[in-house]
Amino acid sequence: MPELPEVETIVNDLRPQLVGRRIESLQLTRDPAIRARLVRYPSANAFVRRLRGRMIMSIQRRGKYIVMPLDPPAGEQNLPANGGVHPSGDRVIVHLGMTGHLRVWEPEEAPVKHTHFRALLDSGVELRYDDPRQFGRLVVGTLDELIAARAFPARLGPEPIHGDLTEAEFERLIRARRRPVKSALLDQSFLAGVGNIYADEACFRAGIRPSRWTHRLTVRERRSLYAAIQDVLENSIAARGSSIINYVDGFGLRGSNQEKLLVYGRSGQPCLKCGTPLQGTRLAGRGTVYCRTCQR
Ligand SMILES: [Zn+2]
Numbered sequence: 001m002p003e004l005p006e007v008e009t010i011v012n013d014l015r016p017q018l019v020g021r022r023i024e025s026l027q028l029t030r031d032p033a034i035r036a037r038l039v040r041y042p043s044a045n046a047f048v049r050r051l052r053g054r055m056i057m058s059i060q061r062r063g064k065y066i067v068m069p070l071d072p073p074a075g076e077q078n079l080p081a082n083g084g085v086h087p088s089g090d091r092v093i094v095h096l097g098m099t100g101h102l103r104v105w106e107p108e109e110a111p112v113k114h115t116h117f118r119a120l121l122d123s124g125v126e127l128r129y130d131d132p133r134q135f136g137r138l139v140v141g142t143l144d145e146l147i148a149a150r151a152f153p154a155r156l157g158p159e160p161i162h163g164d165l166t167e168a169e170f171e172r173l174i175r176a177r178r179r180p181v182k183s184a185l186l187d188q189s190f191l192a193g194v195g196n197i198y199a200d201e202a203c204f205r206a207g208i209r210p211s212r213w214t215h216r217l218t219v220r221e222r223r224s225l226y227a228a229i230q231d232v233l234e235n236s237i238a239a240r241g242s243s244i245i246n247y248v249d250g251f252g253l254r255g256s257n258q259e260k261l262l263v264y265g266r267s268g269q270p271c272l273k274c275g276t277p278l279q280g281t282r283l284a285g286r287g288t289v290y291c292r293t294c295q296r
Pocket of ligand 1: 050199271272274275291292293294295
């Protein structure tokens with residue numbers, strides 16, 4: 001599943017291709033079951049209506065979400081709301097789920113299998129979403145609307161990189177949670193963007209077993225974990241993400257960070273530090289890999 005580094009890579013790749021572009025026409029798959037699953041809010045028909053003719057003002061990552069604020073709808077540009085300027089506040093939010101891809105294609109390129117959404121932009125290219133497993137989500141609305149409709153989390157933790165999270169803030173957050181480190185790291189209301197891959201990698205780097213309780217970590221361990229989380233995420237962004245399952249970047253190319261993973265997906269293989277076979281277990285409902293010797 002794409003996590004913070006993969007989504008960050010895609011957002012950076014798409015930015016020059018999308019910002020300032022207007023959506024001229026859109027096509028959603030006709031399959032009613034896929035439409036209903038994919039478009040979480042509003043209805044599939046309303047989604048298409050609300051997007052048509054709108055301009056993508058910017059593209060950002062928030063946690064594992066791709067967020068694209070839109071210009072105000074046609075006819076509302078000059079209508080002041082609450083006595084002020086009227087920013088529509090509408091945004092398209094995409095969650096790639098397990099196997100989703102958001103990419104720009106030339107219109108003459110045949111859509112890949114499982115392409116569920118296509119938007120023709122005024123630059124002449126098409127923004128397309130494909131997703132074989134269909135765990136991804138597309139929504140459009142104001143933040144308040146999306147939160148009320150449970151189409152976007154009301155509480156999303158801080159961003160762990162780019163200097164948004166200080167060490168003191170991290171300490172405060174982790175000490176307030178009495179739970180296994182792994183489940184805290186996976187909790188998006190604690191930290192936004194960390195998933196199974198980087199939770200295991202961060203624990204290994206910090207020398208902490210994923211089953212350790214957050215409130216029992218020593219000061220030194222908390223500091224190691226804080227640094228390890230940032231290292232694994234930033235190194236992966238530098239390597240353009242981990243191509244686990246079918247991840248590709250905004251240009252359709254694989255990342256290379258999967259070759260640098262030290263524990264994820266390596267259960268039973270020798271630890272790259274000490275040679276002990278790595279231990280696979282389940283924690284917080286997820287496959288978890290760690291080294292019994294290097295992690296305490
Ligand atoms: Zn080891």
